[in-house]
Amino acid sequence: MNKMELVEHIAARTQQTKTDAAAALDAVLDGITEALKKGDEVRLVGFGTFGVKHRAASKGRNPTTGAEIDIAASNSARFKVGASLKAELNKK
Numbered sequence: 180m181n182k183m184e185l186v187e188h189i190a191a192r193t194q195q196t197k198t199d200a201a202a203a204l205d206a207v208l209d210g211i212t213e214a215l216k217k218g219d220e221v222r223l224v225g226f227g228t229f230g231v232k233h234r235a236a237s238k239g240r241n242p243t244t245g246a247e248i249d250i251a252a253s254n255s256a257r258f259k260v261g262a263s264l265k266a267e268l269n270k271k
Contacts, residue, residue: 225263
């Protein structure tokens with residue numbers, strides 16, 4: 180499912196226009212992004228938790244030349260699935 184398909188799903192479920200559904204989805208994604216940028220977690224009970232994982236700087240190797248390179252520290256988003264969603268995915 181891509182973003183447009185999700186917008187169509189939201190519009191159908193909430194009986195809104197696709198424009199309103201797209202605005203609502205964008206607002207949710209912006210809220211999650213802003214919280215993660217501040218280092219906060221976003222917990223959606225039953226669905227899961229979005230968080231930020233910090234990776235320390237490290238050394239690596241260029242596979243072509245074998246030269247050592249520095250890999251900069253970075254942050255990445257993580258998602259931990261909630262119990263309800265996990266149970267739903269494992270239903271038979």
